[in-house]
Amino acid sequence: MSTSFSQRVVAAVDIGGTNTVFALVDRQGVIHRRGSLPTRSATTAQAYIASVSDAITSNSSEFQIVAVGVGAPNGNYFNGTIEFAPNLPWQGIIRLADEFSARMNVPAFVTNDANAAALGEMYFGAAKETKDFIFITLGTGLGSGLVVNGELVYGHDGFAGELGHTIILQHGRPCGCGRRGCLEQYCSATGLVKTYREILLTSDPDRTTAVTDESITSKAVFDKAMNGDEAAFYAFNYTGELLGFALANSVAYTSPSAIFLFGGLANAGELLFTPTMISFEKNLLSIYRNKVKLLPSGLPENDAPLLGAASLAWNELEKR
Amino acid sequence: MSTSFSQRVVAAVDIGGTNTVFALVDRQGVIHRRGSLPTRSATTAQAYIASVSDAITSNSSEFQIVAVGVGAPNGNYFNGTIEFAPNLPWQGIIRLADEFSARMNVPAFVTNDANAAALGEMYFGAAKETKDFIFITLGTGLGSGLVVNGELVYGHDGFAGELGHTIILQHGRPCGCGRRGCLEQYCSATGLVKTYREILLTSDPDRTTAVTDESITSKAVFDKAMNGDEAAFYAFNYTGELLGFALANSVAYTSPSAIFLFGGLANAGELLFTPTMISFEKNLLSIYRNKVKLLPSGLPENDAPLLGAASLAWNELEKR
Numbered sequence: 014m015s016t017s018f019s020q021r022v023v024a025a026v027d028i029g030g031t032n033t034v035f036a037l038v039d040r041q042g043v044i045h046r047r048g049s050l051p052t053r054s055a056t057t058a059q060a061y062i063a064s065v066s067d068a069i070t071s072n073s074s075e076f077q078i079v080a081v082g083v084g085a086p087n088g089n090y091f092n093g094t095i096e097f098a099p100n101l102p103w104q105g106i107i108r109l110a111d112e113f114s115a116r117m118n119v120p121a122f123v124t125n126d127a128n129a130a131a132l133g134e135m136y137f138g139a140a141k142e143t144k145d146f147i148f149i150t151l152g153t154g155l156g157s158g159l160v161v162n163g164e165l166v167y168g169h170d171g172f173a174g175e176l177g178h179t180i181i182l183q184h185g186r187p188c189g190c191g192r193r194g195c196l197e198q199y200c201s202a203t204g205l206v207k208t209y210r211e212i213l214l215t216s217d218p219d220r221t222t223a224v225t226d227e228s229i230t231s232k233a234v235f236d237k238a239m240n241g242d243e244a245a246f247y248a249f250n251y252t253g254e255l256l257g258f259a260l261a262n263s264v265a266y267t268s269p270s271a272i273f274l275f276g277g278l279a280n281a282g283e284l285l286f287t288p289t290m291i292s293f294e295k296n297l298l299s300i301y302r303n304k305v306k307l308l309p310s311g312l313p314e315n316d317a318p319l320l321g322a323a324s325l326a327w328n329e330l331e332k333r
Numbered sequence: 334m335s336t337s338f339s340q341r342v343v344a345a346v347d348i349g350g351t352n353t354v355f356a357l358v359d360r361q362g363v364i365h366r367r368g369s370l371p372t373r374s375a376t377t378a379q380a381y382i383a384s385v386s387d388a389i390t391s392n393s394s395e396f397q398i399v400a401v402g403v404g405a406p407n408g409n410y411f412n413g414t415i416e417f418a419p420n421l422p423w424q425g426i427i428r429l430a431d432e433f434s435a436r437m438n439v440p441a442f443v444t445n446d447a448n449a450a451a452l453g454e455m456y457f458g459a460a461k462e463t464k465d466f467i468f469i470t471l472g473t474g475l476g477s478g479l480v481v482n483g484e485l486v487y488g489h490d491g492f493a494g495e496l497g498h499t500i501i502l503q504h505g506r507p508c509g510c511g512r513r514g515c516l517e518q519y520c521s522a523t524g525l526v527k528t529y530r531e532i533l534l535t536s537d538p539d540r541t542t543a544v545t546d547e548s549i550t551s552k553a554v555f556d557k558a559m560n561g562d563e564a565a566f567y568a569f570n571y572t573g574e575l576l577g578f579a580l581a582n583s584v585a586y587t588s589p590s591a592i593f594l595f596g597g598l599a600n601a602g603e604l605l606f607t608p609t610m611i612s613f614e615k616n617l618l619s620i621y622r623n624k625v626k627l628l629p630s631g632l633p634e635n636d637a638p639l640l641g642a643a644s645l646a647w648n649e650l651e652k653r
Contacts, residue, residue, distance in 0.1 A: 168588020
């Protein structure tokens with residue numbers, strides 16, 4: 014009797030390097046239950062998936078879980094796997110979707126965190142009415158998801174939307190990917206700090222100590238800029254200039270009606286948006302000018318990964 | 334009686350600055366009738382559309398024309414219009430689809446020539462089995478069309494896929510679009526000639542006469558390179574290096590399984606493909622390496638515009 018009146022929800026799972034958070038999320042994006050586990054709590058991926066599944070299903074008897082959505086670094090949509098993720102404890106290829114599906118007896122889906130968040134923006138954020146947009150997350154790195162005609166672009170192999178690794182300055186800063194000049198080396202929290210340090214060093218080449226100072230975080234650069242520090246202000250300007258330039262180029266691919274900026278750096282507000290917008294409009298091809306909105310994300314920062322993973326599951330159910 | 338046995342075809346129309354060519358094309362891509370008219374033959378767009386329609390319908394009684402597909406510079410898919418095309422004789426916005434549809438009493442569709450050719454590659458060329466690809470046409474400029482999950486990307490306004498106007502060198506060569514450093518200023522027949530002239534001038538600053546010599550066409554540079562001219566060979570090398578770099582960046586957007594190169598410059602074969610491929614693989618993010626084929630188009634060069642326009646019409650009919 015209880016089942017027929019139980020509420021339909023999806024289980025959303027966000028796998029981070031340190032913690033895994035999970036929740037039950039309904040079609041309106043309301044989070045009904047949430048919990049977390051250390052990602053390294055179990056010795057094998059199988060044992061880890063078992064603990065997460067048990068934690069989700071316990072204390073959820075008044076809900077009907079209809080699918081599982083997982084957002085994970087290096088998550089692959091087509092295979093439902095995590096493949097060689099450098100920040101996760103397991104080696105090789107982990108068949109996440111199959112394992113979750115077998116444990117919980119419902120369909121399970123996997124994608125990377127930025128793609129999931131792009132879907133979250135469409136289902137529960139500021140892109141509800143938008144069928145063509147680019148979602149950018151400005152955190153430690155720069156993640157992205159492209160939505161074309163109301164559908165997330167996965168590409169032939171599930172790895173579409175890596176704008177953080179487009180090269181915007183040939184022979185530029187070395188990147189963790191082994192190449193140089195990638196966008197995320199400039200337009201991210203890490204990139205902002207690097208730019209700020211370069212400015213300090215340029216203005217006074219003897220300041221090598223100050224420049225390696227670990228207390229210089231993106232938050233510290235933000236605080237300095239808000240307090241009138243010119244170098245910090247210029248660091249935001251340079252970051253925005255390059256971001257605006259890169260985004261203007263990206264419009265020539267999919268001609269979106271909006272670009273949403275999410276994440277720590279996007280919270281810097283005017284400090285980042287003003288130089289980004291100026292550079293964006295300046296660098297746009299004329300046929301796109303005054304047509305593409307550059308907007309802050311409408312997702313709540315802390316819940317965005319869960320809402321992203323949930324929207325992946327809802328999206329897949331609705332495709333069927 | 335004749336109607337029930339008549340073959341179903343679409344009318345394909347390719348509007349160029351000088352000539353308009355048209356044909357009847359069946360679902361297999363066989364061209365059954367063809368003709369042409371000077372694009373400037375009539376004083377108004379309406380009179381021009383009337384002449385083209387009459388020319389198509391006369392002498393076509395054994396065929397059943399089920400739709401019209403039009404490829405045109407600045408053609409807009411969503412509105413069915415040509416908007417302010419600088420190389421066409423008519424001012425403002427021309428409602429091509431509506432006019433053709435009214436004249437010929439079948440649905441009519443419009444898109445720009447590069448988008449049409451990308452569909453042509455999918456229907457009648459080398460991309461028949463490929464659901465995610467990028468089509469590049471290397472002519473006077475650089476045109477492109479993106480196909481994602483088997484569908485052409487139009488963007489929110491119909492203007493997606495202008496890779497020729499992504500800026501690859503900030504402060505680079507001035508472009509007709511009013512900005513600087515656009516890809517098509519380097520990777521196109523025009524770009525190749527500019528590069529060759531720059532090389533001549535660098536090697537001997539007094540050669541200004543040779544450098545402005547109008548006989549230096551992309552074909553002439555090709556012939557020189559094939560005959561061992563180092564400057565010409567290096568011009569192809571530089572063109573390929575930049576093209577490979579730009580295409581490697583483009584993969585990070587839609588993660589295609591193939592990129593097709595079409596048009597005059599693509600016919601240079603190894604001279605262009607070798608440096609392009611080397612640069613492409615070198616500049617690819619590791620997750621994409623050895624996965625993306627760089628291939629010559631499978632479309633016959635002269636008929637590609639017609640086959641593109643025809644595939645647009647077939648594609649729209651099959652969507653319904």
